[in-house]
Amino acid sequence: MLQTSLPRKAVAEGVGTFALVTAGCGAIMVDTQTHTLTHVGVALTFGLIIMVMIAATGHLSGAHFNPAVTIAFALTRHFPWRQVPFYILAQILGAVLGAVALRGLFGPIASLGATIPAGGVWQSFGLEVLLSAVLMMVIISVATDTRAVGQLAALAIGAAVTLDAMWGGPISGASMNPARSLGPALIAGAWQDQWVYIIAPIIGTCLSAALYQWLRATPDITPIEAIKKPDRA
Numbered sequence: 001m002l003q004t005s006l007p008r009k010a011v012a013e014g015v016g017t018f019a020l021v022t023a024g025c026g027a028i029m030v031d032t033q034t035h036t037l038t039h040v041g042v043a044l045t046f047g048l049i050i051m052v053m054i055a056a057t058g059h060l061s062g063a064h065f066n067p068a069v070t071i072a073f074a075l076t077r078h079f080p081w082r083q084v085p086f087y088i089l090a091q092i093l094g095a096v097l098g099a100v101a102l103r104g105l106f107g108p109i110a111s112l113g114a115t116i117p118a119g120g121v122w123q124s125f126g127l128e129v130l131l132s133a134v135l136m137m138v139i140i141s142v143a144t145d146t147r148a149v150g151q152l153a154a155l156a157i158g159a160a161v162t163l164d165a166m167w168g169g170p171i172s173g174a175s176m177n178p179a180r181s182l183g184p185a186l187i188a189g190a191w192q193d194q195w196v197y198i199i200a201p202i203i204g205t206c207l208s209a210a211l212y213q214w215l216r217a218t219p220d221i222t223p224i225e226a227i228k229k230p231d232r233a
Contacts, residue, residue: 004060010086012061014094016053020065021098021183023049025113029102032110043165043174051158058154062143066177067091072136072205076213078144088179095183103187114190115173115181115197124172125196131164132176132204140212176201 004012027045031037037045054063062079064070067088073079099112117124138160142153161176168174175181181197184190 006083006086009061009083010090012057013064013087014090014097016057016061016063016065017091017094017179017183018098018101019053020046020049020177020180021095021113022101024180025099025184026102026106028113029106029110033106039169040166043162043169046165046174047158047160047162050161051154054154054157061087065091065094065179066201066205067179068132068177068201068205069136069139071202072140072209075206076140076209078140091179092182095179096186097183099183099187102184108188111190112184112188114184114188115175115194116190117172117193117196119171121193121196124193125200127168127172128175128196128200129204129207131168131172131174132201133208135160135164135176136205136208137212140209145212145216173197176204178202 024042024046027037027042031039031042050065053065057063062073064073064087070079070084070087070091074081074084102112135157138156142156164176165174173181175197178198178201181194185194185197
């Protein structure tokens with residue numbers, strides 16, 4: 001089986017995160033300028049770009065595109081810690097380059113799609129923890145559990161991003177991703193409360209990944225399955 005080298009994995013992560021920022025944050029900027037996409041359109045754009053990039057690069061790098069996801073995978077021993085710095089650096093670089101591209105295409109509108117709390121800071125912090133936890137629950141289940149329907153991974157994860165963005169976006173921005181927030185914030189200079197979007201997603205993904213590890217550690221045969229097994233007498 002052909003193995004992908006770490007440098008190629010890192011590049012795939014950078015490309016995926018670049019696409020996430022240019023499409024998702026670009027949708028925010030286009031809607032600010034034209035008012036044609038609406039909030040629903042923006043949320044769908046984030047979900048769709050995640051879905052297509054997982055389908056395109058998932059077999060190369062695992063398609064994390066998110067430092068919080070990478071850390072959660074490493075914490076639960078589904079990813080080697082020695083590769084974590086390379087993935088995170090690539091993800092942040094991809095997000096920064098995506099924000100640079102948007103700045104060149106559209107100018108400094110909508111703070112390049114930067115995430116800024118619309119309500120209270122702690123309200124957004126709590127939302128980001130919750131939204132990230134929901135997203136990670138879907139990711140780790142379809143990515144690591146052989147009992148899940150792996151062919152639907154891209155669709156399930158894209159749908160989770162869309163759902164989170166649909167209801168959480170108007171309050172916190174529904175980042176769920178430190179790289180997605182850091183890229184536009186760095187290029188736009190929008191540093192207000194950015195700590196929320198670094199710390200909260202990591203807490204949410206790690207808690208959720210640990211919970212799923214506990215949930216999946218069940219006996220192979222349930223009482224109902226045992227009843228269905230034929231007697232050996």
